[in-house]
Amino acid sequence: xxxxxxxxLGIYALTFVVAVTLNWIIPRFMxxxxxxxxxxxxxxxxxEAIAPMRTYYESVFGLDVPLWRQYLNYWVELFxxxxxxxxxxxxxxxxxxxxxxxxxxxxxxxxxILLSWWAGxxxxxxxxxxxxxxxxxxxxxxxxxxxxxMWLGILLAWGLGIVxxxxxxxxxxxxxxxxxxxxxxxxxxxxxxxxxxxxxxxVAFGGWAIGMRNLIIYELExxxxxxxxxxxxxxRLIRRYAFxxxxxxxxxxxxxxxxxxxxxxxxxxxxxxxxGLGHLILQAIQxxxxxxxxxxxxxxxxxxxxxxFLIDIVYVLVDPRTRTGMQGxx
Amino acid sequence: xTDTEHVVEAPGVPALAEPVAPLVGKRREALHFALRNRKVxxxxxxxxxxxxxxxxxxxxxxxGPNEYVGPPAAPPSADYWFxxxxxxxxxxxxxxxxxxxxxxxxxLGGVLAGLIGMTIGFxxxxxxxxxxxxxxxxxxxxxxxxxxxxLIILHAYVGIxxxxxxxxxxxxxxxxxxxxxxRAQTFSLRSREFVDLARLSGMRPIAVIRREIAPNxxxxxxxxxxxxxxxxxxxxxxxxxxGLGPTDVVSLGLMMNSAVHWSALHLGLWWxxxxxxxxxxxxxxxxxxxxxxxxxxxxxxxREM
Numbered sequence: 001x002x003x004x005x006x007x008x009l010g011i012y013a014l015t016f017v018v019a020v021t022l023n024w025i026i027p028r029f030m031x032x033x034x035x036x037x038x039x040x041x042x043x044x045x046x047x048e049a050i051a052p053m054r055t056y057y058e059s060v061f062g063l064d065v066p067l068w069r070q071y072l073n074y075w076v077e078l079f080x081x082x083x084x085x086x087x088x089x090x091x092x093x094x095x096x097x098x099x100x101x102x103x104x105x106x107x108x109x110x111x112x113i114l115l116s117w118w119a120g121x122x123x124x125x126x127x128x129x130x131x132x133x134x135x136x137x138x139x140x141x142x143x144x145x146x147x148x149x150m151w152l153g154i155l156l157a158w159g160l161g162i163v164x165x166x167x168x169x170x171x172x173x174x175x176x177x178x179x180x181x182x183x184x185x186x187x188x189x190x191x192x193x194x195x196x197x198x199x200x201x202x203v204a205f206g207g208w209a210i211g212m213r214n215l216i217i218y219e220l221e222x223x224x225x226x227x228x229x230x231x232x233x234x235x236r237l238i239r240r241y242a243f244x245x246x247x248x249x250x251x252x253x254x255x256x257x258x259x260x261x262x263x264x265x266x267x268x269x270x271x272x273x274x275x276g277l278g279h280l281i282l283q284a285i286q287x288x289x290x291x292x293x294x295x296x297x298x299x300x301x302x303x304x305x306x307x308x309f310l311i312d313i314v315y316v317l318v319d320p321r322t323r324t325g326m327q328g329x330x
Numbered sequence: 331x332t333d334t335e336h337v338v339e340a341p342g343v344p345a346l347a348e349p350v351a352p353l354v355g356k357r358r359e360a361l362h363f364a365l366r367n368r369k370v371x372x373x374x375x376x377x378x379x380x381x382x383x384x385x386x387x388x389x390x391x392x393x394g395p396n397e398y399v400g401p402p403a404a405p406p407s408a409d410y411w412f413x414x415x416x417x418x419x420x421x422x423x424x425x426x427x428x429x430x431x432x433x434x435x436x437x438l439g440g441v442l443a444g445l446i447g448m449t450i451g452f453x454x455x456x457x458x459x460x461x462x463x464x465x466x467x468x469x470x471x472x473x474x475x476x477x478x479x480x481l482i483i484l485h486a487y488v489g490i491x492x493x494x495x496x497x498x499x500x501x502x503x504x505x506x507x508x509x510x511x512x513r514a515q516t517f518s519l520r521s522r523e524f525v526d527l528a529r530l531s532g533m534r535p536i537a538v539i540r541r542e543i544a545p546n547x548x549x550x551x552x553x554x555x556x557x558x559x560x561x562x563x564x565x566x567x568x569x570x571x572x573g574l575g576p577t578d579v580v581s582l583g584l585m586m587n588s589a590v591h592w593s594a595l596h597l598g599l600w601w602x603x604x605x606x607x608x609x610x611x612x613x614x615x616x617x618x619x620x621x622x623x624x625x626x627x628x629x630x631x632x633r634e635m
Contacts, residue, residue, distance in 0.1 A: 015471045022480065026487050146615035148564055150571045150586060151607025158595045158603070169595065256473070256507065263478030267568050271590060285486055285573060293486055300479040308474055 004322055008312050012305045019301040023294050024074050028067075083298070084291035088283055094295040097280065102299065104172055105276035107193060109265045112200035117254055119201075120208025125243050127209065128216035137209060144206030149264035153199040153271035160195060167195045172275040196272045200264055204257075211253055215246035248319055255311045258304050360549070360627055369623025376616035380609065384429030387422070395419070395427040395580040406601050413601035416592050421585075425605050428582040432563055432613065435497045435581075439562030442501025444508060444555045451512025452539045456520055465509070473506035478568060485574035492576050500565050508554050515550065519543050549628035556621045560614040567610050582606035 058064055065073070077083075083094040124141075127134045144152075161169035168174070174188040219225060219242035228238045269278030277296050284292040316322045364370045393399055400414040407413070412421035454465035481499055490496050519525060520543070528542045544551070569575050570583025577584070589595075589603035 011467065011470045012474065014467065015474050018471050019475060019480075023483065026483055142618050143611060143615050146560070146618055147611045148567045148571075148583075148586075148607055150568070150583075151603075151610065154586060154590065154595065154603050154607065158600065162595055162598070259474075259476035259478065262476055263568055266478065267571055270572065281482060282572065285482075290486065293483060297479045297483050300476055304476045305474060 001316065001323055004316070005312070008309065012309060016301065016305060019298065020075070020078065021071075023297060024071060027290065027294075028070075078298075083295035086289055086292045088287040088289040088292060094291050097292060098277070098295050098299050101276050101280050104274060105265060105269065105278070108196055108200060108269070108274070108276060109261065112197050112204060112265070113254070113261055116201045116204035117208050117250070120205045121212045121243075121247065121250060123205075124209040124212025125216050125239070125246070128213045128220070129239065134213070138213065141206035141209040144202055145210060147203055147206075148267075149199065149203050150267040150271050152203055153196065153268045156195050156199050157271060168192050169195070170273040192272075192274070196265075196268045196274050199271075200261075200268055203264060204261060207257070208250065208253075211250055212246060215249055216242050219245050248315070251311060251315055251318070255308050258307050262300060262304060363627040364624065367623045367627055369619050370627060371623075373616040373618075373620025373623060376612055377620070380429055380613055381433055384426055384433060387426035388430065391420075391423060393423075395424040399423075403597065403599055412605050413599070415588070415602055416594070416597065416599065421602055421605065424580045424585055425582070425609065427580040428585055428606055429609060429613075431493050431579050431581040432566070432610065434493045435500065435566040436559040436563040436613075438494055438497035439500040439504070439566070440555050440558035442498060443505040443558045443562065444551070446501065447505035447508025447554070448512050448544075448551065450505070450509040452516055452543065454509070455513040455516025456535060456539055456543070458517075458520075462513075466513070469506045469509045469513075472503065473510070475503070477503040478565065481565070481569060482572065482574060485569060490569075490574065490576050491578075493579055493581070496566055496569065496575055497562065500562050500569075504558060504561055504565065508558065511554070512547070512551075515547055516543055519546055549624070553621050553624055553628075556617050556624070560617040563610060563614055582610055 055064075081095055083098075086092050086094050086097050089097055123133075123137055127137045157169040161167050168191055172189065172192055173179070173185060174192075177185050177188055179185065216239075220238070222242075222245075225238050225242060228241065229235075265276070266278030266281060268274070269276045270282050273279060277300065280292065281296055283289070284296065388395070396419060398418040399420050400410050400418045402414065402418045403416050404410055404414045404418075410420050410422060412425055414420060415424075450465050450469060454462045454469075477500075480503055484499055490499070516539075525538060525542050528538045533541070566575065566581065567583035567586075570581045571587045573584075573587055575581055575584055583606070585606040586603050589599070589606075594600075594602040
């Protein structure tokens with residue numbers, strides 16, 4: 001088991017190093033001059049002002065020392081929690097800006113991922129044994145899983161938000177309120193949260209339902225299912241065994257889908273102007289705030305890696321084979 | 331390598347096609363069943379219809395998709411089938427051009443990701459040993475890296491100027507699951523007698539992979555490409571929607587981006603944002619359904635059901 005975790009952690013550590021290195025390399029070695037772009041953005045017409053600004057930005061980027069030194073410095077700064085200063089919200093540090101947005105993104109992601117996974121598995125398993133449900137749930141699921149996240153968000157915002165007027169369509173809470181612990185504020189939060197949550201939930205749900213349905217059918221054809229049936233075991237028992245076995249690949253699937261789910265949350269936030277990381281990305285792009293963009297990138301990578309590790313732990317808990325060390329998820 | 335992994339990587343895909351000697355006969359048989367499978371035919375019809383629309387419709391007009399040709403914010407009519415934007419651009423024209431871009435990005439991105447994934451999977455599975463370890467590590471790293479986040483950083487710094495360039499970037503980050511699945515299948519094919527025979531007869535490794543191993547997975551590889559196609563389309567739409575796609579070309583994602591940006595939702599211009607998303611859903615959905623149908627065609631076990 002320790003070997004299993006060791007391997008996993010090794011991969012995650014390597015991935016983190018790769019991500020940080022990418023984050024460091026891309027601005028430096030890619031065509032295009034980010035310093036110049038930042039300068040043109042400020043649109044200084046006075047040529048005398050450009051030179052000092054250039055040296056300033058270069059020292060901020062740490063471009064005035066040898067490359068290996070820059071790379072080392074980058075890591076040192078990172079471990080001090082210093083991700084630079086936001087250009088958009090100058091002079092707020094990038095880390096602060098991100099930390100303020102993260103709760104909103106998590107509040108969307110966690111419930112939608114967990115609930116869609118749970119509900120999708122349940123419905124998928126049910127669909128595998130009832131023809132009528134299979135014939136209705138399956139096409140719907142295929143349509144949902146093919147839907148771009150932002151489009152479903154737009155449709156819900158337009159249909160339920162603007163036409164029906166039931167839900168607000170922008171922001172994390174009502175613009176008239178200040179963040180505080182009161183019932184009106186919490187109610188407003190929940191109201192603004194619901195539609196983005198719903199659209200994330202629906203798209204993800206389709207994929208899980210299809211996956212579970214196919215896995216159950218596959219499991220019911222396995223030898224153990226036929227053997228149990230031959231022994232005269234009740235169908236419910238066989239179904240339960242099939243469900244438990246099918247849950248394992250679905251758990252692996254959850255780990256593989258994390259990146260897609262996160263990107264879905266990002267664009268959904270953009271549709272609803274929900275004040276999470278997705279909204280920040282949009283602002284960072286529109287304001288050419290590269291430090292902020294890179295900081296968000298690192299945060300997302302760390303979040304996905306942590307979630308992967310959590311799933312690995314859950315895997316050990318639900319799959320006895322990984323515990324005995326005989327075999328297991330790779 | 332466990333059984334479970336197999337299933338996850340290749341949902342609804344035949345575990346392993348049995349090597350059948352007469353390849354031509356097998357192909358004819360597959361075609362025979364494919365033409366009689368409602369899912370395959372239905373999916374193919376939808377995709378072909380969109381492809382034709384994207385290819386033909388822009389030819390019948392002499393102005394570009396971004397030109398201001400009509401009255402502003404007009405609802406769908408005989409003149410402007412999908413209405414016009416707040417600026418008087420023809421939505422149908424943008425839509426048809428966007429479908430073009432969607433197909434380009436899907437095919438190029440899918441082919442590129444497929445090629446990378448197959449190469450890495452074949453080499454890792456066939457060579458084994460240290461090469462396999464290293465390639466597997468690379469695969470796992472790219473697999474956990476959230477692709478969209480990397481693409482956003484790349485797009486923001488490099489700037490995307492054309493659709494093929496966008497497809498290149500998408501392809502570069504969407505191959506890992508293909509590599510893993512191909513590696514697993516190569517692994518199990520490698521020890522079969524016919525592969526041993528080919529090796530003993532002095533064939534070079536590349537020839538063994540190309541002539542003996544790959545043909546046995548051709549149906550699987552084709553289905554992989556279909557899934558990659560759909561994935562690339564969704565990814566491109568996401569990037570375009572964020573505003574990181576090529577801006578000189580009209581794409582479906584960009585249409586949704588401008589619709590939201592110019593508050594089409596509040597103005598009630600539903601004809602501006604409904605068609606692009608519906609087209610993406612229809613194309614990707616048709617690809618998925620076709621994939622399920624092909625699964626039934628290639629896998630006789632499912633066919634009987």
